[in-house]
Amino acid sequence: MEERRHFVRVKFLAEVEIVYFDNSYKAELLDLSLKGALIQPKSEIPMGLGNTCALKIGLAAKDLTLEFKVELVHLNADKFGLKFLSQDLDTMIHLRRLLELNVCDHERITEELAFLATA
Numbered sequence: 001m002e003e004r005r006h007f008v009r010v011k012f013l014a015e016v017e018i019v020y021f022d023n024s025y026k027a028e029l030l031d032l033s034l035k036g037a038l039i040q041p042k043s044e045i046p047m048g049l050g051n052t053c054a055l056k057i058g059l060a061a062k063d064l065t066l067e068f069k070v071e072l073v074h075l076n077a078d079k080f081g082l083k084f085l086s087q088d089l090d091t092m093i094h095l096r097r098l099l100e101l102n103v104c105d106h107e108r109i110t111e112e113l114a115f116l117a118t119a
Contacts, residue, residue, distance in 0.1 A: 009033045010102040018045060020053040027080075029057060034099060036070070036083045047072050047080070055082060059094070066091045 014029040016039055027039040049072055057066040067087065074081035
């Protein structure tokens, strides 16, 4: 099967929070890209494909939280594939830097950002 992925995914383990209809759920972040994240909820989250929620990723080393509006785009066993719909500028800047440091390829992340801007 041909790989259709446009965005580098980085394995990044962290605790995250999902906020869905004013309820908060804990999950484990498994990987991350400029366009989305793969998480594993620690308890059942009553979401279906196409539902939107907030995703909060705490970065302890920087004492900051990346916040995204996300859509559930795929379910695979106990894992949720989330597509980023929106985020503030600070979150995008920190996400880009985080990916650059973990991919070790500044140019690749710049190309992905350019792709996002034209998509």
